[in-house]
Amino acid sequence: MRLNIERGELLRALGHVTSVVERRTTIPILSNVLLRAKDGELSFKATDLERDVVESVKADVSSPGAVTVPAHILHDIVRKLRDGAEVEIKLNGEKERLTLTAGQAQFELQTLAPDDFPDVSAGELTHSFDITAADLKRLIEKTRFAISTEETRYYLNGIYLHTNKRDGVEMLRAVATDGHRLAQVELPLPNGASGMPGVIVPRKTVHELHRLIESSGDSVRVGVSQSKIRFEIGTVTLTSKLIDGTFPDYERVIPQGNDKVLTVSNAQFMSAVDRVSTIASERGRAVKLKIGSDKLVLSVNNPDGGSATEEIDVDYTNKPLEIGFNARYLLDIAGQLEGEEASFMLADPASPTMVRDVGDETALYVLMPMRV
Amino acid sequence: MVIRQLSAETVNRIAAGEVIERPASVVKELVENAIDAGATAIEVVTSGGGLSLIRVTDNGEGMAAADLALAVERHATSKLDDENLFDIRTLGFRGEALPSIGSVAHLEIASRQAGSRDGFRIVVDRGRKSAVAPSAGNTGTRVEVRDLFSATPARLKFLKSERAENMAVSEVVRRIAMANPAIAFTVTTGERAGLKLPAAADTADGLLSRLGRIMGREFLDDALAISGEREGIRLQGFAGLPTLHRPDQTQQYLFVNGRVVKDRLLVGAVRAAYGDLIPKGRFPLLALFVSLDPRDVDVNVHPAKSEVRFRDTAAVRSLIIGGVRASLEAAGHRASAQGGMATMDVLARAAAATATAVADDARAVVAGDAHAMHRAGGDRAGSRSASGMRLQLDSGFAEAMQAPFSAVDRSGLAAPTDAAGSGEDVWDRPLGVARAQLHETYIVAQTRDSVVIVDQHAAHERLVYERMKTMLAAGHVERQGLLIPLVVDLSEAEADALGERVAEFAELGLAIEPFGAGAVVVREVPALLGKGDVAGLVKDLAAEIVSEGAGFALKERLEAVASRMACHGSVRAGRRLTGEEMNALLREMEATPYSGQCNHGRPTYVELKLSDIERLFGRR
Numbered sequence: 007m008r009l010n011i012e013r014g015e016l017l018r019a020l021g022h023v024t025s026v027v028e029r030r031t032t033i034p035i036l037s038n039v040l041l042r043a044k045d046g047e048l049s050f051k052a053t054d055l056e057r058d059v060v061e062s063v064k065a066d067v068s069s070p071g072a073v074t075v076p077a078h079i080l081h082d083i084v085r086k087l088r089d090g091a092e093v094e095i096k097l098n099g100e101k102e103r104l105t106l107t108a109g110q111a112q113f114e115l116q117t118l119a120p121d122d123f124p125d126v127s128a129g130e131l132t133h134s135f136d137i138t139a140a141d142l143k144r145l146i147e148k149t150r151f152a153i154s155t156e157e158t159r160y161y162l163n164g165i166y167l168h169t170n171k172r173d174g175v176e177m178l179r180a181v182a183t184d185g186h187r188l189a190q191v192e193l194p195l196p197n198g199a200s201g202m203p204g205v206i207v208p209r210k211t212v213h214e215l216h217r218l219i220e221s222s223g224d225s226v227r228v229g230v231s232q233s234k235i236r237f238e239i240g241t242v243t244l245t246s247k248l249i250d251g252t253f254p255d256y257e258r259v260i261p262q263g264n265d266k267v268l269t270v271s272n273a274q275f276m277s278a279v280d281r282v283s284t285i286a287s288e289r290g291r292a293v294k295l296k297i298g299s300d301k302l303v304l305s306v307n308n309p310d311g312g313s314a315t316e317e318i319d320v321d322y323t324n325k326p327l328e329i330g331f332n333a334r335y336l337l338d339i340a341g342q343l344e345g346e347e348a349s350f351m352l353a354d355p356a357s358p359t360m361v362r363d364v365g366d367e368t369a370l371y372v373l374m375p376m377r378v
Numbered sequence: 379m380v381i382r383q384l385s386a387e388t389v390n391r392i393a394a395g396e397v398i399e400r401p402a403s404v405v406k407e408l409v410e411n412a413i414d415a416g417a418t419a420i421e422v423v424t425s426g427g428g429l430s431l432i433r434v435t436d437n438g439e440g441m442a443a444a445d446l447a448l449a450v451e452r453h454a455t456s457k458l459d460d461e462n463l464f465d466i467r468t469l470g471f472r473g474e475a476l477p478s479i480g481s482v483a484h485l486e487i488a489s490r491q492a493g494s495r496d497g498f499r500i501v502v503d504r505g506r507k508s509a510v511a512p513s514a515g516n517t518g519t520r521v522e523v524r525d526l527f528s529a530t531p532a533r534l535k536f537l538k539s540e541r542a543e544n545m546a547v548s549e550v551v552r553r554i555a556m557a558n559p560a561i562a563f564t565v566t567t568g569e570r571a572g573l574k575l576p577a578a579a580d581t582a583d584g585l586l587s588r589l590g591r592i593m594g595r596e597f598l599d600d601a602l603a604i605s606g607e608r609e610g611i612r613l614q615g616f617a618g619l620p621t622l623h624r625p626d627q628t629q630q631y632l633f634v635n636g637r638v639v640k641d642r643l644l645v646g647a648v649r650a651a652y653g654d655l656i657p658k659g660r661f662p663l664l665a666l667f668v669s670l671d672p673r674d675v676d677v678n679v680h681p682a683k684s685e686v687r688f689r690d691t692a693a694v695r696s697l698i699i700g701g702v703r704a705s706l707e708a709a710g711h712r713a714s715a716q717g718g719m720a721t722m723d724v725l726a727r728a729a730a731a732t733a734t735a736v737a738d739d740a741r742a743v744v745a746g747d748a749h750a751m752h753r754a755g756g757d758r759a760g761s762r763s764a765s766g767m768r769l770q771l772d773s774g775f776a777e778a779m780q781a782p783f784s785a786v787d788r789s790g791l792a793a794p795t796d797a798a799g800s801g802e803d804v805w806d807r808p809l810g811v812a813r814a815q816l817h818e819t820y821i822v823a824q825t826r827d828s829v830v831i832v833d834q835h836a837a838h839e840r841l842v843y844e845r846m847k848t849m850l851a852a853g854h855v856e857r858q859g860l861l862i863p864l865v866v867d868l869s870e871a872e873a874d875a876l877g878e879r880v881a882e883f884a885e886l887g888l889a890i891e892p893f894g895a896g897a898v899v900v901r902e903v904p905a906l907l908g909k910g911d912v913a914g915l916v917k918d919l920a921a922e923i924v925s926e927g928a929g930f931a932l933k934e935r936l937e938a939v940a941s942r943m944a945c946h947g948s949v950r951a952g953r954r955l956t957g958e959e960m961n962a963l964l965r966e967m968e969a970t971p972y973s974g975q976c977n978h979g980r981p982t983y984v985e986l987k988l989s990d991i992e993r994l995f996g997r998r
Contacts, residue, residue, distance in 0.1 A: 158913045292905070375859055376859065
């Protein structure tokens with residue numbers, strides 16, 4: 007195997023695939039990236055056994071071949087090379103080392119046999135559809151903050167992606183919850199997605215996907231089966247196993263009859279929450295919302311640190327109500343709201359509260375109050 | 379198959395199997411008899427591990443000839459009449475011991491009643507009783523048991539070595555002696571005079587000095603008096619400081635109405651009382667005496683009476699926890715004297731090792747003193763905790779101690795802090811006046827008669843932690859409701875046990891409801907725990923409740939979070955403190971309960987007595 011490639015191309019591809027590689031692994035080959043040179047292309051593949059990322063770039067291949075080398079080391083080397091440098095990569099058959107030459111610098115890397123490199127992306131995908139990068143990004147960004155990190159309820163450790171009907175229109179819906187709050191976002195079902203199975207996309211895949219959409223592409227091709235999901239974003243392909251579990255019947259916890267509606271200015275509310283929660287230095291402190299007619303008083307009381315209150319003008323005509331929320335959770339949700347105004351649909355201090363942008367039916371958040 | 383009525387002899391031997399398990403059980407029965415007879419001095423002599431001879435002599439009230447004959451009959455006792463099995467005020471009551479012993483050994487009892495001129499004796503040889511015969515003797519009773527188990531050779535095979543049996547005998551007497559400080563005990567096993575306990579006053583001081591003789595000298599130095607009373611149950615005794623601990627529970631004694639009992643109630647209660655003051659896997663030393671109306675406790679549960687049942691277990695338990703806690707709290711910052719002693723020991727040894735220039739005789743003094751202190755540390759079983767401490771100090775503290783002293787001339791020294799509010803009274807404070815900070819980690823303070831070295835991080839961590847705990851206890855715990863309630867599968871017994879304590883948990887912020895058979899559903903969790911593993915927590919709680927009858931896991935978990943936050947929020951080693959800061963720290967330590975040890979149970983300071991330091995330099 008022998009080829010020449012421009013440093014920038016190499017760096018970009020490595021940047022895409024390397025982050026899936028775990029820093030510490032018990033199986034040595036999982037620290038490696040698989041390089042395969044063929045037909046004027048160099049392909050990269052990295053995996054952590056749950057998911058893999060593949061990318062191909064143009065290269066001047068003089069002799070085809072395949073090899074695996076430590077991914078993070080290779081990435082670091084290329085990162086430190088001079089911008090625009092021409093890199094020569096050569097597999098020394100006898101010593102089984104990969105030689106990398108750029109200008110006066112030369113590196114020799116330990117290799118492992120490419121045949122041992124695990125393959126998780128094999129298998130048929132039953133459904134596939136196209137979705138714009140912006141839509142996909144919205145589905146992820148608005149829900150991922152609510153993904154659970156707690157391992158006992160593993161089926162909450164991801165985003166539940168499934169189809170749903172609203173007013174007779176089929177929708178693609180993403181839901182995440184950690185048992186304390188829930189986020190739900192939907193958009194019209196793309197062509198070809200009809201009948202797809204509901205799947206739970208693992209947290210790490212979600213983060214990888216978000217990173218990849220960030221850097222490239224305007225349309226993403228998604229393939230789904232019962233056990234796998236694949237995203238093709240430009241030249242990069244991310245294939246991931248799914249969480250094998252049943253997502254709970256979340257619709258039951260979305261309150262339907264909350265009739266006390268509080269409407270706030272988004273920006274005002276968010277900055278007020280942000281200000282008063284400064285006092286709640288540790289986790290688990292509550293922000294108390296005292297809601298009166300057209301008036302909302304936010305307060306935090308931390309016996310160790312002091313207290314804070316702020317009053318803002320709101321629209322509220324129902325009976326006065328006092329309710330507490332975890333400051334962190336309230337900030338998380340406030341950060342997702344993007345319209346001018348947001349509405350809170352409340353029932354009582356012990357029941358779930360629903361939050362959404364005024365005039366936007368596609369995203370909603372449910373938050374369980376704190377008892378203080 | 380033919381069914382036969384067993385002979386009385388066989389019946390007695392079967393009964394003996396329950397009561398008389400090994401020589402030590404004979405000793406226990408006889409010594410308890412002696413105590414019930416009002417003796418003030420009891421002598422126990424054994425040879426051959428108690429198999430060839432056990433002789434218990436007392437100066438109690440003695441028996442008349444007729445009583446003597448009856449005493450060796452089964453179910454004959456002076457301690458119980460048919461009316462009051464539930465009102466037992468003596469150690470014995472079953473009327474089984476003497477006939478049981480008589481059925482498996484050669485038993486001879488000689489007794490003379492006080493005020494009577496004539497003594498009598500009776501012999502029972504493996505179940506065959508002789509007639510009562512006159513015999514000379516002192517007032518009191520002497521019981522001799524020879525050839526124990528010769529009638530039941532099978533039992534002989536299950537006995538341990540002579541040495542082990544001897545130890546068991548003295549252990550039995552020791553335990554009984556703890557509860558009876560006013561009685562003098564002498565135990566001679568084999569050739570050696572084993573245990574000699576002179577009679578002490580029947581007061582708290584007397585009790586403590588008796589306990590000190592049995593549990594080791596360091597317990598004497600570090601014991602806190604415990605007393606409490608609730609609903610007619612009285613608690614007395616002594617508990618060791620949390621910095622005094624050992625790797626097993628062998629030095630935790632519970633006496634109920636003067637009787638040693640083994641009860642897991644004690645284990646749980648002690649754990650709850652010491653809580654976060656003791657490192658994991660270490661156990662404090664204590665001896666607690668519970669006295670209550672005999673009708674409120676059932677001692678007739680176990681033939682050897684080593685187990686009891688309380689009518690109101692929870693009351694006894696909370697009395698023990700409350701009593702011990704109160705004393706520990708009152709002890710405030712006090713740390714074990716062993717820390718200072720061990721330090722002196724290390725210093726003395728280091729001095730002896732390095733000071734080659736020192737004249738031989740001077741060195742002999744130092745080394746000799748080190749040994750003396752070592753011995754003072756106790757040669758009893760309980761001294762292991764001191765050596766544990768010594769080990770710790772060997773590895774870390776010795777260098778820390780040595781280095782600063784050699785670096786004093788250079789820069790490790792912060793400004794002396796005389797000015798900082800060191801009025802006359804400050805000198806009399808237990809932790810004295812801060813003098814310097816060494817290595818930006820240790821505060822050196824001076825009191826009237828000692829030098830105190832404080833680990834600033836450990837001390838401050840404890841202070842912050844205690845403050846957090848107070849807050850935790852004062853403010854109600856904030857609860858986060860669960861959007862999706864969590865169902866936790868448990869065994870049925872566990873689920874029921876949890877179900878009974880729902881209210882208790884709700885107070886700590888955990889809302890649980892029973893959920894069918896063998897499951898509970900969690901609806902709210904303490905906000906402090908964040909998004910931790912709730913299912914795991916509930917399972918731990920359930921397991922603990924089932925095994926110990928009480929749940930601490932939740933409180934411990936919350937306190938662990940507080941402790942972690944305390945660790946991050948406290949003054950680190952390596953920060954330079956001003957004199958005012960140091961003095962403020964010392965004053966706060968004096969005012970804060972449990973400040974003698976850090977959250978992990980290590981001492982926060984050691985005190986070196988001036989007299990010890992003087993000895994180090996051969997000035998005394």
